[in-house]
Amino acid sequence: MIERRTFLTALSSFAAIALERVDLRALQATASPDSLIDDLVAGNHILAMEGVLDGMGHISARYPGRTGRFLLARSVAPELVTRDDIMEFDLDGQPVDARGRTPYKERFIHSEIYRVRADVNAIVHCHTPSLIPFADSTVPLRAMYHMAAFVADGVPVFDIRAAAGMTDLLINDGKLGRALAQTLGSKSAALMRHHGAVVVATSIPNVVGRSVYLDMNARVQLQTAALGGTYTSIDPAEARLRMADPNEYSRAWELWKRKLGR
Amino acid sequence: MIERRTFLTALSSFAAIALERVDLRALQATASPDSLIDDLVAGNHILAMEGVLDGMGHISARYPGRTGRFLLARSVAPELVTRDDIMEFDLDGQPVDARGRTPYKERFIHSEIYRVRADVNAIVHCHTPSLIPFADSTVPLRAMYHMAAFVADGVPVFDIRAAAGMTDLLINDGKLGRALAQTLGSKSAALMRHHGAVVVATSIPNVVGRSVYLDMNARVQLQTAALGGTYTSIDPAEARLRMADPNEYSRAWELWKRKLGR
Amino acid sequence: MIERRTFLTALSSFAAIALERVDLRALQATASPDSLIDDLVAGNHILAMEGVLDGMGHISARYPGRTGRFLLARSVAPELVTRDDIMEFDLDGQPVDARGRTPYKERFIHSEIYRVRADVNAIVHCHTPSLIPFADSTVPLRAMYHMAAFVADGVPVFDIRAAAGMTDLLINDGKLGRALAQTLGSKSAALMRHHGAVVVATSIPNVVGRSVYLDMNARVQLQTAALGGTYTSIDPAEARLRMADPNEYSRAWELWKRKLGR
């Protein structure tokens, strides 16, 4: 019975994603590169301000109107990113015009997910402290709060040791990026053992919103687990209905941009 | 014996509320709409500053001298609310003069509680991270600290799934608002499963005070539970005596308003 | 053997306190009232800045050179205290020259402790969130960190219900103040069930230092307990040696005063 529900959920999640894509990919496709770059810089600063990223981690966006290209900062702390730091990459993770700028070693996280997930227009790779417990533990992340309802679809854990044996733990080539993308599958987020997480969405505001509320959801679950009772979580059917709103994070995005301006 | 005490407590809580109402409803009834709107804007900003609200959630106030009307901001993050954002609503949740402003989807939380709770003049709907564990868990919230003594009356949990089956988890019509108001009953606060909480009081300073100290009380209980021993909580009779002071939060309210001014 | 050690510890703690008094009471006795009032105002602001006090709670100091008098702000949030708010009280908790200023209801915490503790020159009453779990729980506070070594002497818990039955939980008369002072005994701090704590010392910098590090010690123990193993704490004999330094908190006090100046 669980299996049947899981199957139906997967089906309808896919439908919801497909539906959402209509609105937001269109939106992002028509955005000028200039305003997209502004949003990408803002996304970097918001994720630092909200404690999702510290000196490490990154956010990327698919390049509107150019097949197989995405935008990502040079290797610099997210809080310091400016427009001039934004580089263009192809789906092999190669910079199109580096102009002496050093790329992040882990850009293959982005390139390999964009390659296989046509519905994804923006990606965050983070090491948020609240998420790592669920990456390292046997306790699975659950959907505790409706702004992170997408968690109800499941958040798989990528174990680099199982995939590639002893490594330096970084996703620093295409092969490791592909293994991570395979673990992510059609989900909205994956955890990375002893490392962090990757979060995907249809637009920059949505991937920032998901990252912020994934953090809050994890903090809530950590507290709930320590309470000592048992607890329930959002049903996949509820999550599907909640996620049907393509502008779920717009009110928060407006706030975050205003706070940056101060 | 427990049952008898519970019954007596309910009785005397009601008496305490009735008593408190005399002072503070009178106060709010004589307030000019102008100063009430100032307090409502301040309440929005204080709840954001104190971490009770983030980009989501809202605070409303009953309109002084107008039967069946209340004030609530348009759909905007609490921290950004200005006087021009404050809209007037009737008890069906309909805006009186919208002037193009979009209302919050969940305004029915407010309208349906004002309809049945004549003692309530101000309402907060929040998603404070410390409260959600108690909304999702089998462990009940208890009164750990005297500034949140009202918790000793009990804080019921509203489960939207039990009330309405599979939904998008939002209170976006009058029927759901009525179901929530029914769960709240005569209490000062109710939790909402996988969602957050609603807090009510006789005035804006009191509902802000209750929301801030409900958060602190929840954080204290989370820590106490994780200690591993057993713990006691405030007796309903103690709570009744503590809540007899109608200006319980005035010193804190003065501080919060001063901090906003900086 | 435990009992004998406890007895010897009590003896030598007393000796240490007596020793410390020589230095610091002398210091405070020679301080001009003006510089003492400056320190009392600074103490209020530091305790707010460091999160020991929020809008509630207070800090007092014995009046240098006047038998049976102490200084304490009028009823106002600690962060807002100015020189003009500082009032003088006798050991019955009566204001000497109120000039229309409203005193704190709980000033009897201070008056009754000064009456019986000649070694105490400064007192903090706080509701620090980290301390309330230990006030409400069966798990005793233990000395985890050497800057709070005084905890090794033991921190008794005052239960107002055991002392006076059903109350509004406040120490608002001399009788309740005396009961609290009796529970405190010769210790440096006592917890108050469902309420908070009282901390005493030989000077304003020392009581501020003890309050800040009591908070840190409690947070450390909360985390340690949640780890799931067993843990050790500072021995009373170690605490005695550590507390022999009468200027233990001077480096921190210098920092806190500098931070206020910014």
Added chain:
Amino acid sequence: MIERRTFLTALSSFAAIALERVDLRALQATASPDSLIDDLVAGNHILAMEGVLDGMGHISARYPGRTGRFLLARSVAPELVTRDDIMEFDLDGQPVDARGRTPYKERFIHSEIYRVRADVNAIVHCHTPSLIPFADSTVPLRAMYHMAAFVADGVPVFDIRAAAGMTDLLINDGKLGRALAQTLGSKSAALMRHHGAVVVATSIPNVVGRSVYLDMNARVQLQTAALGGTYTSIDPAEARLRMADPNEYSRAWELWKRKLGR
């Protein structure tokens, strides 16, 4: 089998340290004393900004080009350190030219580690609240996150009571410093029971980076343990590969220095 792996790990850790030393000791050796003092002042301020140090604790650096000398501030809170506070010490912990400045009592932590660890060029002594639980508990610190991979080598606990009986818990002479250095052995960090920790590295940026991420790693483990499941940690072989990058913390260091400038 465990033993064999441990042995091999120790061997290769040593190799990794030796390798890293080539790069970074060279770097530090060629730094002018002026820029080293700038970095030491910045290190003090960064560790305060990041919450690793409060009013207490210290950071030192080996003096480039002078055998047996190191630099450490006079006894002052780290956040307040200026260039003029930096003093020079020999390996007996004696100031070379005190000019009336009072040294830290615990400077012997630094002198005795520099004496026996030729690979160490910078040392932090801290009381970070997240670390003390692991110093006081039976639960060992484990490597949860790849930016603190060095934890996989093991972090021994120094128990001053076992080493020297009843003390004031401070490392205030050379004998106690030597006992601590012996417990540290060839590791990157050691915990100090009821006290804090010591962290060592090849350069100021590296010891600051290790201290910040040791704190984060500890906070992650505290949360993971409270989740209630079991958890895995980084393998020593993975740690060795991760630590081969001698500039692991350079991106974070750049951010921290920029934040100080604001």
